Amino acid sequence: xxxxxxxxxxxxxxxxxxxxxxxxxxxxxxxxxxxxxxxxxxxxxxxxxxxxxxxxxxxxxxxxxxxxxxxxxxxxxxxxxxxxxxxxxxxxxxxxxxxxxxxxxxxxxxxxxxxxxxxxxxxxxxxxxxxxxxxxxxxxxxxxxxxxxxxxxxxxxxxxxxxxxxxxxxxxxxxxxxxxxxxxxx
Amino acid sequence: xxxxxxxxxxxxxxxxxxxxxxxxxxxxxxxxxxxxxxxxxxxxxxxxxxxxxxxxxxxxxxxxxxxxxxxxxxxxxxxxxxxxxxxxxxxxxxxxxxxxxxxxxxxxxxxxxxxxxxxxxxxxxxxxxxxxxxxxxxxxxxxxxxxxxxxxxxxxxxxxxxxxxxxxxxxxxxxxxxxxxxxxxx
Numbered sequence: 001x002x003x004x005x006x007x008x009x010x011x012x013x014x015x016x017x018x019x020x021x022x023x024x025x026x027x028x029x030x031x032x033x034x035x036x037x038x039x040x041x042x043x044x045x046x047x048x049x050x051x052x053x054x055x056x057x058x059x060x061x062x063x064x065x066x067x068x069x070x071x072x073x074x075x076x077x078x079x080x081x082x083x084x085x086x087x088x089x090x091x092x093x094x095x096x097x098x099x100x101x102x103x104x105x106x107x108x109x110x111x112x113x114x115x116x117x118x119x120x121x122x123x124x125x126x127x128x129x130x131x132x133x134x135x136x137x138x139x140x141x142x143x144x145x146x147x148x149x150x151x152x153x154x155x156x157x158x159x160x161x162x163x164x165x166x167x168x169x170x171x172x173x174x175x176x177x178x179x180x181x182x183x184x185x186x
Numbered sequence: 187x188x189x190x191x192x193x194x195x196x197x198x199x200x201x202x203x204x205x206x207x208x209x210x211x212x213x214x215x216x217x218x219x220x221x222x223x224x225x226x227x228x229x230x231x232x233x234x235x236x237x238x239x240x241x242x243x244x245x246x247x248x249x250x251x252x253x254x255x256x257x258x259x260x261x262x263x264x265x266x267x268x269x270x271x272x273x274x275x276x277x278x279x280x281x282x283x284x285x286x287x288x289x290x291x292x293x294x295x296x297x298x299x300x301x302x303x304x305x306x307x308x309x310x311x312x313x314x315x316x317x318x319x320x321x322x323x324x325x326x327x328x329x330x331x332x333x334x335x336x337x338x339x340x341x342x343x344x345x346x347x348x349x350x351x352x353x354x355x356x357x358x359x360x361x362x363x364x365x366x367x368x369x370x371x372x
Contacts, residue, residue, distance in 0.1 A: 009257045009264055009336050021207045021215055027232040027310065029207055029215060034259065036334060045259070046213040048234065050310070071195045072308035073220065073231070078195055081308075116354035118362050122258035122267075124213065124236070126312060129359055148222060150195050166370070168302035173315050176304050177359055180366035184352070 010037035017047065026050060050120075050127040054097040055174050056083040057182035058109055058134040064155035066105050066137060067164075071149055072172065079171035080164050081151070082178055093117070093130035101134060105153055106143045109134035115181045120173075131178045133185055158186070196223035203233065212236060236306075236313040237272040240283040241360050243368035244269060244295055244320040250341035252291050252323060253350075257335055258358065265357035266350050267337070268364055279303070279316035287320060291339055292329045295320035301367045306359075317364045319371055344372070 013035040021029040028049040034042045058066040068081040085100040087093060094112060101107055115131035145151070156164070161179060170176040199221040207215040214235040220228045244252040254267040271286040273279060280298060287293055301317035331337070342350070347365060356362040 009255070009338075011257050011263075012259045023217075023230060023232040027215070027234070029213070031209075037336070042334075044209060046209040047260075048213070048312075050307070069195070071197050072305075073198045074233075074311045075305050075308050077197075079308075116362065118354075118359040119258075119261050119357060120306065120359050121236070121312070122261050122265075122358040122360075125260045126234075126307070148228075150223070152195075165367075168304075171305055172308040173304040173306050173359055173363055174308075176302065177363035177366065180363065180370065181351075184366065184369075 012036055015041065046124055048121065048124045048126040050125075051086040052093070052128045052130065053084060053086045053174070054093050054100060054130045054132065055178040056097045056101050056132045056134050057115075057178055058083060058101055058105065058107060058137040059186065060107075060137045060155070063158060065158065065161045066101075066107060067154045067156050067161070068104075068151040069154055070151040073149075075171045077171075080154075080169045080175070081172070082170075082175050084174065085147075087130075094132065097130070097132040097134070101137070102141065102144075104143065104145045104147070104151075105137075106139055106141045107137045108140045109137040111135040113185060115178060115185070118177070129174050129177070131174075131181060133182045158183075198222055201227065232310055234307065234310045234312040236311075238279070238314045238316065239270060239272045239360070240279050240286060240316045240318065241364040242269040242283045242287050242318045242320050243301075243364055244287055244291065244293060244323040245372065246293075246323045246341070249344060251344065251347045252287075252293060253340045253342050253347070254290075254337040255340055256337040259335075261357045263357075266340075266355045266361070267358070268356075268361050270360065271333075273316075280318065283316070283318040283320070287323070288327065288330075290329065290331045290333070290337075291323075292325055292327045293323045294326045295323040297321040299371060301364060301371070304363070315360050315363070317360075317367060319368045344369075 306312040
C-alpha cells in the first residue's frame with residue numbers, strides 16, 4: 001500500500017503571488033492565488049516564508065546527549081532544547097548542522113546521519129526542518145554561540161532524555177520531533 | 187539534572203504589540219517590541235498567530251493505523267499524513283481531536299492518550315500542536331471531511347508505518363512528530 005506513493009493525485013497550482021509583509025530575513029508573507037484540481041480558485045491564500053533550519057541530536061562516545069536548558073520567547077517557562085539554528089543563505093543543511101553544533105556546544109562529531117526533512121506547515125510553508133543525528137561527538141573548542149537567549153548545556157543520559165521527552169519537557173515541535181526520531185536510530 | 191527545570195532563567199518581556207497583517211482566521215502577524223533580561227530592546231520582533239491544531243494517531247483493535255495518502259499545498263508530491271485539523275474557537279484540544287477523527291475517517295476511539303502540546307515556532311509562535319493517541323478505533327459512520335485536499339484513507343500495519351516514517355514519507359513536521367511520539371507508547 002505504501003508502495004503506491006507515486007504522484008497520481010493532482011496538486012494545486014499557484015496562479016500568482018505577491019509579497020504583503022516583509023520583516024528582514026526572518027519573515028516574509030505572500031498572498032497566493034491558488035487553483036484547485038477541480039478548477040476552483042482561492043484568493044489570498046497566506047504563504048509564510050521563514051528560513052529553513054536544522055536541529056541536531058548529538059551523542060558523545062559515552063552515550064551522553066547534548067541538550068540545552070533554555071528559555072525562548074514563544075515557549076512558556078524553561079524547556080529542554082536540542083542544538084538548532086537557521087541555514088545561512090546558500091548553506092547546505094549538513095554544513096549548517098555541523099556549524100551550529102560547534103558554535104553552540106564546542107563539540108564536533110565524526111558520524112552524521114540524516115533524519116529527514118520536514119515542511120513545518122503543510123498549508124502555508126513556514127520553512128523546512130532538516131534533522132541530523134551526530135554520533136561520536138567530542139569537545140574541541142570553546143562555545144561561540146551568538147544566540148540572544150540564555151542557554152545552559154546539559155549532558156543527559158538516554159534515560160533522562162526519554163523521561164524528559166515523555167514528560168513533554170521538549171516544548172517546541174522541532175525539538176520533540178527530532179528527539180523522538182533520533183531515539184529510533186539509537 | 188532534569189529536575190532543575192524550574193524557572194530560574196529570566197524570560198523576555200513584551201513591551202508592546204501591534205497587528206501588521208491579518209488574513210481571516212488563518213494568519214495574523216504582529217510586531218512585538220521585546221525587552222531582553224539584560225535590558226536590550228528589540229523592535230519589530232515578528233510574531234505569527236495561526237490557529238492551534240490537533241493531530242491524532244488512531245489505531246484499530248486489529249492494530250491498523252489510520253493514515254492518509256494526501257497532497258497538501260506546501261508539501262512536494264504525495265505524503266502520508268495523520269488525522270489533523272484546527273481547533274474551532276473555544277474548542278478543547280481533545281474535543282477537536284475526537285471531532286476530526288470522526289469527520290475525516292468515520293471512526294471513533296474509546297481510549298485517548300495525550301502525547302503533549304508543542305509550540306510550533308519557539309521564536310515566533312505560529313500556534314501550538316496538541317497530539318493524541320487514540321486506541322480501539324472502530325468505524326461508526328460515513329466520513330464527512332470538509333478539507334479542500336484530496337485524501338485517501340489507508341489502514342497500515344505498524345511495520346508499514348515505521349518503514350514510512352524512516353523513509354521520510356510523513357513529510358510535514360507535525361505528522362512525523364506525532365507518529366514518532368505515538369510509536370513510543372505502543
